[in-house]
Amino acid sequence: MSSIEIRPATLRDAKAIAQIQVAAAQDAYKGFWPDVALNNLSIAQRQAYWREAIQMCEPQLLVAHVDNEPMGFVGFDRSRDRGTPSTxxxxxxxxxxxxxxxxxxxxxxxxxxxxxxxEEGCTKMTLWTYEDNLRALRFFEAAGFERELDSVKAVNVEGKSLNQLRLQRSVLGG
Structure with a gap:
């Protein structure tokens, strides 16, 4: 397998990004998201969202690929959480x-x-993930993120209340 390359997303990537997001969510969220929510995930809706994000550069969007086959993506920017510093x-x-x-x-x-x-001058980075997404929690903790236990928030997914946790880590260091 060739090495993974990362590049900025282009409008041509929007459909592949949407397909990756829907497939990954349907696999990762199985067991705690309601089936109706998993079945209603729409590639067309996600594609429209990511096209707009790419055009607006919010969030910044990068694609991982091997031989130009998209394998994954990340969107990042300043924190959207109220009261967080600009760093x-x-x-x-x-x-x-x-x-x-x-x-x-x-x-x-x-x-x-x-x-x-x-590069943007941030010293700390955060993310939100579902409390029930044990695979993601293991992955993020292995990547140096720590849970902020006082940050739990409930979100409604097709009538089911699910908890999300905020995780954080320093941008500096390994």
Whole structure:
């Protein structure tokens, strides 16, 4: 397998990004998201969202690829959370296609987001993930993130209340 390359997303990537997000969410969220929510994930809606994000550069969007085949993506920018200092960045979304899980794609994307946030002058980075997404929690903790236990928030997914946790880590260091 060739090495993973990271590049800025272009409008041509929007459909692949949407396909990756939907496939990864349907796999990763199985068991705690309601089936109706998983089945209603729309590639067309996600594609429209990511096209707009790419055009507006909000969030900054990077694609991981091998031989120009998209394998995953990360969106990052300043934190959207109220009351956070301007030196706090946030990973808004990070997904790898399920067939590329456990192959270093996620690690490469998190590192690229860290580098981008550091260039923007951020010293801390955060992200939100579902409390029930144990695979993601293990991945992020292995990447140096720590849970902010006082940051739990409930979100409604098709009538089911699910908790999300904020995780954080320094942008500096390994």
């Amino acid at each position: 706090t960045g946030e990973i808004w979304a990070v997904y790898a296609a399920p067939q590329h899980w456990d192959k270093g794609v996620g690690q490469a994307l998190v590192q690229a987001a860290r580098d981008g946030l550091q």
